[in-house]
Amino acid sequence: MPKSIAVLIDGGYVRVLARKAGHVYDPAFVERFSRICATPDEEITRILYYDCAPYVGQAKLPVSGGVQQFSGSDQWLLDLSRKDLFAVRRGVLKFRGFKPKRIPIAGGALKDTDFAPDFEQKGVDMRIGLDIAVYSTTRAVDRIVLVSNDTDCIPAMKHGRKAGLQIVIAQLPGGHTAPELLSHADFHRTVPWP
Numbered sequence: 795m796p797k798s799i800a801v802l803i804d805g806g807y808v809r810v811l812a813r814k815a816g817h818v819y820d821p822a823f824v825e826r827f828s829r830i831c832a833t834p835d836e837e838i839t840r841i842l843y844y845d846c847a848p849y850v851g852q853a854k855l856p857v858s859g860g861v862q863q864f865s866g867s868d869q870w871l872l873d874l875s876r877k878d879l880f881a882v883r884r885g886v887l888k889f890r891g892f893k894p895k896r897i898p899i900a901g902g903a904l905k906d907t908d909f910a911p912d913f914e915q916k917g918v919d920m921r922i923g924l925d926i927a928v929y930s931t932t933r934a935v936d937r938i939v940l941v942s943n944d945t946d947c948i949p950a951m952k953h954g955r956k957a958g959l960q961i962v963i964a965q966l967p968g969g970h971t972a973p974e975l976l977s978h979a980d981f982h983r984t985v986p987w988p
Contacts, residue, residue: 796837797936797960800929801828802922804942805845806915811969815987821874826988828880831939831964833983839935841880842925844918846887847871855906856892864889864911883925885917923950930957939964941985943972951978 808827809819817823828841848866855862875882892909899908922942929935930953937960940947951961955978963979965971967987976982 796835798839798934799832799836799937799939799962800839800925800935801831801841801939802925802941803828803831803841803843804918804922804944805843806918807943807969808941808966809845811966812987815968817987821870821877823988824874825877825880827985830988831941831985836937836939838879842883842922843874843880844883844885844921845871846885846915846918849887849889849911849913851889853889853892853911856909857904857906860906862911883918883921885915885921888914888916890914919944919946922947926950926954926959926961930954930959933958936960937962940975940979941966943969943975945972945974948974948978951975955980 803824812819812823824843829838832838847868849864850866852861852863871882871884874880890912893912895908895910922944923946926938926947927950929938938954939962940951941964954961960980961978963971963975963982964985965982966985971982
C-alpha cells in the first residue's frame with residue numbers, strides 16, 4: 795500500500811534555484827516539479843505551496859531621490875491554487891530598502907542603477923510550521939516531503955517526527971541543503987528538475 799504524502803514547497807527557495815538553472819518558473823513548471831517529488835511507492839494527498847505575491851508600492855530611490863513604482867500581479871498564484879491537489883499559502887513580501895549590487899562599491903559617482911531593491915518574505919516559515927503541526931495532529935498523511943532550506947522549520951519537523959510522521963527533505967540541483975535540516979529529517983532525496 796503506498797504511503798500518503800503531503801508535499802510542502804517553499805516557493806521562494808525553489809524559484810531562485812529553478813531560474814538559476816534556466817527554467818521558466820510558472821504554474822505549469824511548479825505542478826510538474828511537485829509531481830516528481832513523490833516516489834513510486836508514494837501517493838500525493840495534497841501539495842501546499844508557500845509564496846508571496848509581488849510587492850506593490852512606491853519607494854524612494856537611494857541616490858536621485860526619485861520614486862520607483864513596484865507593481866505585479868498575483869494571477870499566477872490564483873492559477874496555481876486551481877490545480878488539482880494544490881493549496882496556496884500566502885506570506886507577505888516586505889520592501890527592506892535598496893542594497894548595493896556589488897561590494898565593495900566601485901569608485902566614481904554612485905547611480906540608482908548601482909543598487910537593487912531588497913525584499914524579504916515574511917510568514918512563510920510560520921505557515922509551513924503550522925501545516926506540519928496540523929498534519930501531526932490529524933495524521934492525514936504518513937509522510938511530509940519538505941522542499942525548503944529554511945532552518946526555522948526545524949521545530950515543526952521535530953514535532954512532526956515525535957507525532958509519528960516521517961519527514962523527507964528534498965534536495966534540489968544546484969542547492970546546498972542546510973546540514974541541520976538533514977539532521978532532523980527521516981529521509982532525504984534529490985529531486986531533479988522536470
